[in-house]
Amino acid sequence: MKKNYLFVTIGLVSAITLSACGGGEDTNASDKNNDTEQETTENAEKGSASDESESEVNVEEETDGDWEYQVGDTNEDGSLRLLARNDTSETIETASISLDFPQVTVAEVVEWPADLADYYDFEPTGVIQIDVEVLNSSEETINFYIGQATITxxxxxxxxxxxxxxDHIGGEFIGSVNKSGSVRYMLESSDPNEIEWVRVLVDAPHDENFESVGDDIDVQIDF
Structure with a gap:
């Protein structure tokens, strides 16, 4: 199962989430055998009608994909509505750093929680979330601050x-390590429904002597 959080607020104040799940839970051999025997009996009784029904279920599952929440869905408390998702970005490599964006999403704020008024001096129109996975393939210490990326x-x-x-994603990669998390951005004025792309800009990685060892990241994510 994979899980992503569209928006997680600070501390214990509140939590607004949209998750994504793929696959299923494991079962033991006995359960699987019993299920198989039962399914065989039911199929024999239902005949072609059962085959047609099973085909329809498979089509539906293929359409839904691995995501529990689809574009247009709201989270459990109705605070956010998912507007767009891109999970097809290719791996970006610079020096010994490999960067992946498993999911980039845009959501609109349906109702801003009153609990957050003390922490923000504005009410955002939407939330952009960038899920990241970073791998340093070098045994050397590399600094790469994906958690400080600027977007337009x-x-x-x-x-x-x-x-x-x-999420706190530290910029220091001590040897061959990987880190992952979600970086979130609050839209301050524009309509999230009108967002067609997001441009992500990250400074090049550098070594312990603060010398650049790769190129700056400048990539556009389309929706």
Whole structure:
């Protein structure tokens, strides 16, 4: 099972989440055998009608994919609505750093929780989340600050990460290690429904002597 959080607020104040799950739970051999025998009996009784029904279920599962929440869905408390998702980005490599974006999402704020008024001096129109996976293939210590990436949007906003709701992804990679997490950005003025792309900009990785060892990251994610 894989799980992503569209938006997790600070501390114990509140939690607004949209998750994604794939696959299923393991079962033991006895359960599987019993299920198989039962399914065989039912299919024999239902005949061609059962085959047709099974075909329809398979089509539905293929359409839904691995994501529990689809575009247009709201989270459990109705605070956010998922507007767009991109999970097809290719791996980016610079020096010994490999960077993946398993999921980039745009959500609109349906109702901003009153609990957050003390922590923000504005009410965002939407939330952009970038899920990241970073691998350092070198045995040397490399500094790469994906958690401080700047983004720009097709609607004309330039945004810095919202550190209160983002995961802490330390910039120091001591040897061959990997890190993952979610970086979140609060839209301040533009309509999230109008976002067509997000541009992600990250400074090049550097070594312990603060010398650049790769190229800056500048990639556009389309929706």
């Amino acid at each position: 949007t097709s609607t004309g906003e330039q945004l810095e990460p919202d550190f209160l709701s983002s």
